[in-house]
Amino acid sequence: xxxxxxxxxxxxxxxxxxxxxxxxxxxxxxxxxxxxxxxxxxxxxxxxxxxxxxxxxxxxxxxxxxxxxxxxxxxxxxxxxxxxxxxxxxxxxxxxxxxxxxxxxxxxxxxxxxxxxxxxxxxxxxxxxxxxxxxxxxxxxxxxxxxxxxxxxxxxxx
Amino acid sequence: xxxxxxxxxxxxxxxxxxxxxxxxxxxxxxxxxxxxxxxxxxxxxxxxxxxxxxxxxxxxxxxxxxxxxxxxxxxxxxxxxxxxxxxxxxxxxxxxxxxxxxxxxxxxxxxxxxxxxxxxxxxxxxxxxxxxxxxxxxxxxxxxxxxxxxxxxxxxxxxxxxxxxxxxxxxxxxxxxxxxxxxxxxxxxxxxxxxxxxxxxxxxxxxxxxxxxxxxxxxxxxxxxxxxxxxxxxxxxxxxxxxxxxxxxxxxxxxxxxxxxxxxxxxxxxxxxxxxxxxxxxxxxxxxxxxxxxxxxxxxxxxxxxxxxxxxxxxxxxxxxxxxxxxxxxxxxxxxxxxxxxxxxxxxxxxxxxxxxxxxxxxxxxxxxxxxxxxxxxxxxxxxxxxxxxxxxxxxxxxxxxxxxxxxxxxxxxxxxxxxxxxxxxxxxxxxxxxxxxxxxxxxxxxxxxxxxxxxxxxxxxxxxxxxxxxxxxxxxxxxxxxxxxxxxxxxxxxxxxxxxxxxxxxxxxxxxxxxxxxxxxxxxxxxxxxxxxxxxxxxxxxxxxxxxxxxxxxxxxxxxxxxxxxxxxxxxxxxxxxxxxxxxxxxxxxxxxxxxxxxxxxxxxxxxxxxxxxxxxxxxxxxxxxxxxxxxxxxxxxxxxxxxxxxxxxxxxxxxxxxxxxxxxxxxxxxxxxxxxxxxxxxxxxxxxxxxxxxxxxxxxxxxxxxxxxxxxxxx
Numbered sequence: 012x013x014x015x016x017x018x019x020x021x022x023x024x025x026x027x028x029x030x031x032x033x034x035x036x037x038x039x040x041x042x043x044x045x046x047x048x049x050x051x052x053x054x055x056x057x058x059x060x061x062x063x064x065x066x067x068x069x070x071x072x073x074x075x076x077x078x079x080x081x082x083x084x085x086x087x088x089x090x091x092x093x094x095x096x097x098x099x100x101x102x103x104x105x106x107x108x109x110x111x112x113x114x115x116x117x118x119x120x121x122x123x124x125x126x127x128x129x130x131x132x133x134x135x136x137x138x139x140x141x142x143x144x145x146x147x148x149x150x151x152x153x154x155x156x157x158x159x160x161x162x163x164x165x166x167x168x169x
Numbered sequence: 170x171x172x173x174x175x176x177x178x179x180x181x182x183x184x185x186x187x188x189x190x191x192x193x194x195x196x197x198x199x200x201x202x203x204x205x206x207x208x209x210x211x212x213x214x215x216x217x218x219x220x221x222x223x224x225x226x227x228x229x230x231x232x233x234x235x236x237x238x239x240x241x242x243x244x245x246x247x248x249x250x251x252x253x254x255x256x257x258x259x260x261x262x263x264x265x266x267x268x269x270x271x272x273x274x275x276x277x278x279x280x281x282x283x284x285x286x287x288x289x290x291x292x293x294x295x296x297x298x299x300x301x302x303x304x305x306x307x308x309x310x311x312x313x314x315x316x317x318x319x320x321x322x323x324x325x326x327x328x329x330x331x332x333x334x335x336x337x338x339x340x341x342x343x344x345x346x347x348x349x350x351x352x353x354x355x356x357x358x359x360x361x362x363x364x365x366x367x368x369x370x371x372x373x374x375x376x377x378x379x380x381x382x383x384x385x386x387x388x389x390x391x392x393x394x395x396x397x398x399x400x401x402x403x404x405x406x407x408x409x410x411x412x413x414x415x416x417x418x419x420x421x422x423x424x425x426x427x428x429x430x431x432x433x434x435x436x437x438x439x440x441x442x443x444x445x446x447x448x449x450x451x452x453x454x455x456x457x458x459x460x461x462x463x464x465x466x467x468x469x470x471x472x473x474x475x476x477x478x479x480x481x482x483x484x485x486x487x488x489x490x491x492x493x494x495x496x497x498x499x500x501x502x503x504x505x506x507x508x509x510x511x512x513x514x515x516x517x518x519x520x521x522x523x524x525x526x527x528x529x530x531x532x533x534x535x536x537x538x539x540x541x542x543x544x545x546x547x548x549x550x551x552x553x554x555x556x557x558x559x560x561x562x563x564x565x566x567x568x569x570x571x572x573x574x575x576x577x578x579x580x581x582x583x584x585x586x587x588x589x590x591x592x593x594x595x596x597x598x599x600x601x602x603x604x605x606x607x608x609x610x611x612x613x614x615x616x617x618x619x620x621x622x623x624x625x626x627x628x629x630x631x632x633x634x635x636x637x638x639x640x641x642x643x644x645x646x647x648x649x650x651x652x653x654x655x656x657x658x659x660x661x662x663x664x665x666x667x668x669x670x671x672x673x674x675x676x677x678x679x680x681x682x683x684x685x686x687x688x689x690x691x692x693x694x695x696x697x698x699x700x701x702x703x704x705x706x707x708x709x710x711x712x713x714x715x716x717x718x719x720x721x722x723x724x725x726x727x728x729x730x731x732x733x734x735x736x737x738x739x740x741x742x743x744x745x746x747x748x749x750x751x752x753x754x755x756x757x758x759x760x761x762x763x764x765x766x767x768x769x770x771x772x773x774x775x776x777x778x779x780x781x782x783x784x785x786x787x788x789x790x791x792x793x794x795x796x797x798x799x800x801x802x803x804x805x806x807x808x809x810x811x812x813x814x815x816x817x818x819x820x821x822x823x824x825x826x827x828x829x830x831x832x833x834x835x836x837x838x839x840x841x842x843x844x845x846x847x848x849x850x851x852x853x854x855x856x857x858x859x860x861x862x863x864x865x866x867x868x869x870x871x872x873x874x875x876x877x878x879x880x881x882x883x884x885x886x
Contacts, residue, residue, distance in 0.1 A: 032449075033447070033449050034448075034449050037447075037448040037449055040397075041399070041447075041448060044399070045390070046390070046393070046396070046397035046399075047389070047390015047391070048390070049394075049396075049519070049520070049568070050396065050521070050597060051519045051520070051521075051600070052600035052815065052816055053599060053600060054600060054815055054816070054817070056600075056815060056816035056817050057519060057600075057816055059519050086390070087388075087389065087390035088389065088390045090389075091389055096385075096388065096389070100388040100389065103384070103388045104380065104384040104385055104388055105380075107380050107381055107384065107782060107786055109251075109381065109384060109387055109388070110251030110252070110253070110381075110569075110786065110790060111250050111251030111518070111519070111520070111566070111567065111568045111569040111570075112251065112383065112384075112387030112388075112392055112566065112568070113394065113518070113519045113520045113568025113569060114519045114568075115387050115388060116388075116390050119388060137824070138824040138825050138827065139824075139825070141824045142823050142824050142825055143823075144824075145519060145816060145821060145823070146519070147516075147517055147518050147519050147569050147571070147794070147821060148251045148569055148790050148794070149789070149790040149791075149792075149793030149794040149822055150786070150789075150790060151793055151822070151823075151824050151826075151827045152789050152793065152827060152830055153786070153789070154824075155824065155827065
């Protein structure tokens with residue numbers, strides 16, 4: 012049964028007339044063409060599909076599009092502003108904190124959510140906050156360094 | 170270079186350029202200078218097998234093109250899956266042609282545009298493909314110098330090239346750019362030469378560090394992987410999978426599936442699939458299919474597999490041998506006999522196997538996440554009966570391979586479904602399918618008998634390897650009497666592995682290095698000699714000695730006998746033409762058996778290092794990924810039924826595991842480049858096992874070293 016779902020998507024008011032039980036991940040990818048949000052496991056275990064909903068990092072494979080009615084959804088495509096990379100994106104590039112890049116959007120969204128809640132995390136807090144995002148290329152060392160660098164840059168209130 | 174490189178890739182891979190016929194090659198690419206190689210020439214260097222050469226096109230394939238705007242495009246059948254050749258190959262190209270790095274673009278993994286390539290594995294891209302690519306570049310440079318010489322009216326010897334500009338050295342005002350020279354021309358050169366040995370010391374870009382050139386589009390979500398491509402009328406497919414590898418379909422009822430809105434059920438023999446424009450609906454529909462199976466399982470599981478292998482009627486091969494084992498035993502003071510067990514492992518790239526297939530007229534185009542675009546093309550030719558020129562495979566960015574995407578079953582499946590339905594079909598394997606259909610790292614057993622004399626010199630080494638591969642099984646140490654015997658599947662015999670196996674990052678070297686380096690440690694302890702000193706004493710290989718000394722220096726190693734309660738381990742090995750040595754420090758919780766790795770250092774001799782930053786990233790990745798097979802990873806199964814099919818039950822390394830990592834790349838600018846994507850993973854199992862022993866006196870012979878196994882080993886101390 013289709014309904015019109017209204018929500019904020021990457022800073023813009025959006026609506027979709029769609030079956031509200033559809034998985035948010037596939038709606039983002041197929042309906043909105045936002046393919047930066049990746050399918051990794053479909054079970055909420057890997058984090059490749061992480062998006063921000065009202066500034067909270069969540070797994071879009073575990074939500075229905077109806078769940079985000081009235082909420083503010085940000086995907087990897089919505090992070091850069093006016094063509095300028097977000098500090099977390101910039102830090103991932105600067106530290107070469109990726110290899111195949113498939114987990115990267117989820118990592119960046121999760122790290123962004125982490126820094127929104129805790130702008131100056133300790134290494135332990137970064138590890139804890141990123142623990143359930145999986146990277147098979149094993150770029151963990153550089154991802155932690157990137158989050159630290161982004162934290163320093165964002166501290167200025169950017 | 171960053172943006173341009175990938176935009177160019179995207180351009181060539183967009184919808185409008187699909188299904189390109191070879192005659193369209195020039196139409197689309199326009200003028201310029203093209204350097205071609207015969208495909209079979211390129212094959213010499215990949216050790217191509219005869220069966221695959223049947224389907225080779227008879228024309229030449231382009232290696233590179235210098236366009237009318239002076240940009241250089243390198244065409245390679247290699248693919249980018251995170252190993253970084255999209256960055257390092259342009260460095261080599263820019264140096265050979267004397268052009269700025271940002272002028273070099275890459276077109277990768279497109280079977281219509283790129284030269285034949287066996288596949289991206291074995292850390293071969295830089296060490297084997299690279300030199301051929303550079304011959305093409307040198308040839309192009311020669312052509313350009315020839316035209317410039319005529320145009321400027323001076324001999325070639327009087328010309329100098331810098332940043333794509335050719336200048337008369339006697340009259341610096343007289344110059345012409347590559348772009349000017351190629352304007353309005355179409356020059357084709359066909360080569361049949363082999364690359365000469367190059368002087369690796371004269372380069373500007375090679376040897377310097379560059380960040381990943383694809384990083385920006387990978388942090389913005391712009392980078393396109395196979396699953397990100399959308400075609401008009403595209404449907405999602407799900408395929409009915411049997412519950413275990415020994416199951417056979419008895420009956421099937423898909424009436425309920427057909428009732429899911431928009432669903433079509435497709436069947437071709439054993440291939441039963443549902444298609445739906447909506448991804449979720451395809452998922453729902455496949456779950457509604459009721460199927461019954463008969464089961465014919467191999468009576469073995471993850472616990473009994475090792476005994477199963479040892480009892481099997483195997484094909485026995487002596488791989489290498491020197492001296493005489495019996496005489497070695499007679500002069501030995503102490504003799505050691507160990508048995509090592511290594512389980513099946515899954516690859517678990519975060520991108521599952523994905524393919525999109527479209528049939529237009531008589532031309533099949535398949536986009537796929539594969540390490541072998543030409544292998545997939547040949548597979549489609551073989552299984553669907555298409556002529557080779559009617560199949561085009563395009564590989565966008567690949568979300569991790571590790572050997573698991575050498576086969577491209579999903580591409581053949583998608584092609585079959587596209588042919589059956591007449592629609593573009595997107596097939597994204599689920600994580601469950603990924604864990605079930607994987608070509609696993611094979612389980613194996615290694616039995617070693619060895620002996621040392623009173624002075625601690627190894628006198629014999631009798632190495633027996635069961636059902637794993639021989640890569641990395643070299644003795645490495647200077648042993649007068651040694652023999653390596655390989656027990657493998659007897660041709661025509663009953664299968665030993667209950668499911669498919671294949672390459673897993675540094676295939677089988679992890680198994681062999683684990684066994685060898687633990688055995689070496691056992692002997693060092695028995696000899697009462699520090700394990701570093703014991704290794705140095707028994708090694709003659711200068712490269713391994715240099716790596717050991719470099720890692721000891723980086724680690725700040727202080728000599729001591731093991732077990733010394735410090736938790737420090739050593740291991741070394743060779744892989745893909747490179748040499749590595751590792752040291753690690755661990756803490757072991759004797760109550761829980763949990764191992765925490767504090768730090769790991771690795772020294773690597775990889776010959777000339779093209780992109781040190783990229784090579785270090787690969788080493789760090791190898792080290793961290795290696796902790797998985799060392800501590801937790803293991804496929805659990807009963808017969809052909811894989812029991813752990815998710816990241817909740819198959820544990821790969823996570824952030825909390827991250828040790829301090831130190832890497833050293835030995836300065837070898839005068840030596841040809843060697844492999845860098847795999848070597849640093851091979852010794853992780855051994856270095857951690859030896860560190861656990863040093864910490865606790867507990868010896869582990871079985872990977873992974875889970876808390877339960879560590880506790881079990883502690884009981885025997």
